[in-house]
Amino acid sequence: MNHWALRDHQLILHPFTRYRRELFNIPIVRGEGALLYADDGTTYVDAIASWWVNLHGHAHPYMGARIKEQLDVLEHVIFSGFTHPPAIALAEQLLRMLGLPYEQLFYSDNGSTAVEVAIKMSIQYWKNCGEDRYKLIAFNNSYHGDTFGAMAVSERDVFTEAFHQHLFEVDFIPYPTSENLEDVKYRLEDLVSRGNIAAFIFEPLIQGAGGMRMTKAAWLDELMLICRKYQVLTIADEVMTGFFKTGTCFATDQLKIKPDFVCLSKALTGGYLPLGVTAFTDAIARSFHSEDVHHTFYHGHSFTANPLACTAALASLELIEREKTYAKTLQISAWHQRAMEEFKAYPMLQEVRSMGLILAMDVQTSYQDYFYNNPIREVLYREFLKRGVLLRPLGNVVYVLPPACITEQQLKGVYDIMHEVFEQLNELKHG
Numbered sequence: 001m002n003h004w005a006l007r008d009h010q011l012i013l014h015p016f017t018r019y020r021r022e023l024f025n026i027p028i029v030r031g032e033g034a035l036l037y038a039d040d041g042t043t044y045v046d047a048i049a050s051w052w053v054n055l056h057g058h059a060h061p062y063m064g065a066r067i068k069e070q071l072d073v074l075e076h077v078i079f080s081g082f083t084h085p086p087a088i089a090l091a092e093q094l095l096r097m098l099g100l101p102y103e104q105l106f107y108s109d110n111g112s113t114a115v116e117v118a119i120k121m122s123i124q125y126w127k128n129c130g131e132d133r134y135k136l137i138a139f140n141n142s143y144h145g146d147t148f149g150a151m152a153v154s155e156r157d158v159f160t161e162a163f164h165q166h167l168f169e170v171d172f173i174p175y176p177t178s179e180n181l182e183d184v185k186y187r188l189e190d191l192v193s194r195g196n197i198a199a200f201i202f203e204p205l206i207q208g209a210g211g212m213r214m215t216k217a218a219w220l221d222e223l224m225l226i227c228r229k230y231q232v233l234t235i236a237d238e239v240m241t242g243f244f245k246t247g248t249c250f251a252t253d254q255l256k257i258k259p260d261f262v263c264l265s266k267a268l269t270g271g272y273l274p275l276g277v278t279a280f281t282d283a284i285a286r287s288f289h290s291e292d293v294h295h296t297f298y299h300g301h302s303f304t305a306n307p308l309a310c311t312a313a314l315a316s317l318e319l320i321e322r323e324k325t326y327a328k329t330l331q332i333s334a335w336h337q338r339a340m341e342e343f344k345a346y347p348m349l350q351e352v353r354s355m356g357l358i359l360a361m362d363v364q365t366s367y368q369d370y371f372y373n374n375p376i377r378e379v380l381y382r383e384f385l386k387r388g389v390l391l392r393p394l395g396n397v398v399y400v401l402p403p404a405c406i407t408e409q410q411l412k413g414v415y416d417i418m419h420e421v422f423e424q425l426n427e428l429k430h431g
């Protein structure tokens with residue numbers, strides 16, 4: 001057994017990784033573009049952008065140079081009572097990109113904290129306004145992160161089971177489809193009309209970890225309109241969707257009704273350093289602009305607005321312009337559309353779908369335990385890895401979400417490997 005893998009196995013507990021005595025994590029020692037290099041010389045195509053974070057590729061020289069430059073100037077400073085140019089420049093740029101109605105933002109460390117901040121601010125907003133609204137609404141099957149507030153508004157399943165008695169009460173409504181839209185609208189209106197709802201949180205256009213489930217902007221607009229009618233705040237969790245995943249820079253760019261909060265993280269820094277952002281409207285901001293101590297937002301993290309992370313985000317935004325990232329993502333989307341037609345030919349693949357950088361499909365399986373004990377997931381994951389492709393199915397949902405820098409040849413290689421594995425599975429089934 002490889003030296004690094006063995007030490008890792010002895011010393012480190014990994015995220016979302018079920019412990020198995022015989023399973024070892026793969027030591028990656030280098031990255032370049034869409035490729036990852038293991039210490040034994042094996043190369044992997046990173047077809048999921050390292051958990052949806054990477055935008056311009058691994059070890060991009062410009063990203064490295066900008067972060068190193070900042071490292072020699074200021075690596076970190078407390079963000080309470082102090083500020084620094086990268087945080088201000090980034091706030092200016094992000095708010096310009098998001099456009100109105102977003103006028104201020106709050107920095108944190110990752111996607112879960114960006115959500116946590118939105119939840120806390122939405123509840124405190126109502127306290128600051130003197131109204132007793134404290135409950136949240138979320139979609140079934142959603143995923144908003146792993147801190148307690150984020151878990152509370154996420155699907156209650158095996159992933160959160162150990163903590164259920166500690167999670168605050170949330171009203172869940174079904175994710176809208178053409179069949180249930182009217183029912184969802186009815187249920188939402190029934191809930192928001194009760195007067196105790198602070199906010200409605202949702203993943204715009206696509207539920208990521210919940211299995212790459214897509215919905216329509218027009219349906220979300222209808223739901224947001226109902227929230228607006230009853231002054232319920234809306235929180236768009238763009239942690240996954242932000243930065244071109246859905247065909248526009250932000251998924252909310254496709255909505256006519258703009259949410260009160262937008263949460264960003266993951267690809268915000270191009271995938272180089274952890275950073276969370278919660279952007280909000282002037283009305284929210286004003287409720288905290290008071291000399292009354294009860295109106296203060298008492299929340300912060302040691303590394304809030306870390307200058308290196310802010311610089312990485314600024315560098316990534318510069319690269320988006322310089323390397324025409326948007327055009328690249330449109331090209332990938334076109335390749336996905338073509339590939340989709342070929343995957344539709346397999347009877348075992350259902351709901352082959354695509355949106356922006358994402359191509360997804362459900363592998364038919366007789367196992368009902370969708371996420372956890374579904375052996376098809378393990379089989380597919382191992383078979384893809386064996387062939388040098390990092391794809392990490394969500395239960396029986398296989399999806400591709402590459403960094404925008406992936407080449408046509410690399411992406412075609414990923415599709416080819418998927419065909420190879422699906423054909424092998426097909427033969428096993430019929431053999």
Ligand SMILES: Cc1ncc(COP(=O)(O)O)c(C=O)c1O
Binds near residue numbers: 111237266
């Ligand atoms: C929609 C959404 N929100 C929040 C999170 C949590 O982000 P993080 O893992 O950075 O805490 C994720 C992570 O996958 C996500 O997909």
